[in-house]
Amino acid sequence: MWKDWIRPFVRPLPQWSPVAIVPPSHAVTATLHWDGQSMDVTTDHTVASLNPLMIAISFDASEQVMLEYNDNATGKLLGLLRLSRTALIAIQDASVAIYHVEAGEHHCLAWPRRSWNTWLQNRSMLKNRASNHLNMAPLAAQQLMVAYLCPRPVVLVSVDAPGQQNIFPMDLIGPLKRSGLFSFALRSTNVSEPVMREVRRVVLSNVPAAMKGIVYKLSVHHKEPLQDWNALPFPIRPSKEFGIPAVVEALRIQELNIVHSQVIGLHTFFLGHVVSDEHWAEGAQLHHTAGFHQIYRQRQDMAFAEV
Numbered sequence: 001m002w003k004d005w006i007r008p009f010v011r012p013l014p015q016w017s018p019v020a021i022v023p024p025s026h027a028v029t030a031t032l033h034w035d036g037q038s039m040d041v042t043t044d045h046t047v048a049s050l051n052p053l054m055i056a057i058s059f060d061a062s063e064q065v066m067l068e069y070n071d072n073a074t075g076k077l078l079g080l081l082r083l084s085r086t087a088l089i090a091i092q093d094a095s096v097a098i099y100h101v102e103a104g105e106h107h108c109l110a111w112p113r114r115s116w117n118t119w120l121q122n123r124s125m126l127k128n129r130a131s132n133h134l135n136m137a138p139l140a141a142q143q144l145m146v147a148y149l150c151p152r153p154v155v156l157v158s159v160d161a162p163g164q165q166n167i168f169p170m171d172l173i174g175p176l177k178r179s180g181l182f183s184f185a186l187r188s189t190n191v192s193e194p195v196m197r198e199v200r201r202v203v204l205s206n207v208p209a210a211m212k213g214i215v216y217k218l219s220v221h222h223k224e225p226l227q228d229w230n231a232l233p234f235p236i237r238p239s240k241e242f243g244i245p246a247v248v249e250a251l252r253i254q255e256l257n258i259v260h261s262q263v264i265g266l267h268t269f270f271l272g273h274v275v276s277d278e279h280w281a282e283g284a285q286l287h288h289t290a291g292f293h294q295i296y297r298q299r300q301d302m303a304f305a306e307v
């Protein structure tokens with residue numbers, strides 16, 4: 001019993017919480033602030049790279065901006081990121097600004113637990129540095145957790161080309177609404193990264209939360225291609241236009257034409273146009289949010305369903 005009491009004081013919170021959310025999530029609003037102006041970017045900001053940590057927004061506001069995350073139910077400021085613009089990508093008549101994360105903070109836990117938990121998490125990251133394939137500095141990992149205050153949906157990405165087929169999970173994805181583009185950040189060492197740059201087509205299956213176990217197992221395909229579509233532990237169907245295998249149980253299936261790719265740090269940042277968008281079912285989709293966000297929501301009696 002005493003162990004349950006003492007645990008929060010000696011163990012860090014999990015960095016990420018896998019949760020079930022019926023899309024679109026209305027839990028958190030992301031607002032961009034600059035030069036006395038502000039704009040809702042809830043569906044217009046994505047992670048462009050983890051190392052260095054970069055955020056993409058399809059609006060060129062200013063060189064220095066602030067991204068704030070507010071809880072829609074309570075109005076509370078959950079966290080913020082300070083960003084500085086490093087690049088502008090122009091695509092046809094749209095543009096996407098890439099911002100470097102300079103600083104970040106969250107307000108999901110009260111002081112002193114907030115500082116203590118940060119210290120415990122950072123200590124654990126430094127201890128496990130050898131197995132941390134992204135080699136993110138603890139400071140950047142803390143800032144990334146703030147970016148996950150807007151829960152990130154998880155999809156399975158299908159790739160199909162002569163000589164290579166694959167399906168693997170991604171959550172560094174999302175729409176950049178004002179531009180009409182959709183972005184995804186993929187580790188450049190991913191075995192399908194060159195294929196995606198070459199064939200410029202992917203299919204995204206929005207997976208139900210109940211598929212979490214299977215989805216996580218498919219992360220082996222970030223390194224090894226899939227040998228046989230028929231070996232997958234779930235049924236598949238050809239996507240509407242491309243005929244690329246997608247998940248039958250998916251809540252939604254989107255086909256994307258890739259129109260741009262560039263290396264940013266350890267990731268390749270892809271931009272695409274949605275060619276087809278089929279809604280197959282209503283239901284809870286697998287999402288990731290920050291562990292401290294879920295704790296905040298538990299305290300408010302409005303926790304996301306855990307999976």
Ligand SMILES: Cc1cc2nc3c(=O)[nH]c(=O)nc-3n(C[C@H](O)[C@H](O)[C@H](O)COP(=O)(O)O)c2cc1C
Nearest residue numbers: 133154169170171172173185186187215216219222
């Ligand atoms: C649910 C889930 C989502 C993931 N999303 C991404 C992603 O968006 N981009 C990416 O490059 N890798 C993504 N990964 C892959 C992992 O971060 C990691 O690179 C992969 O599992 C290989 O890990 P390892 O190099 O430590 O073995 C995801 C993995 C999982 C399980």
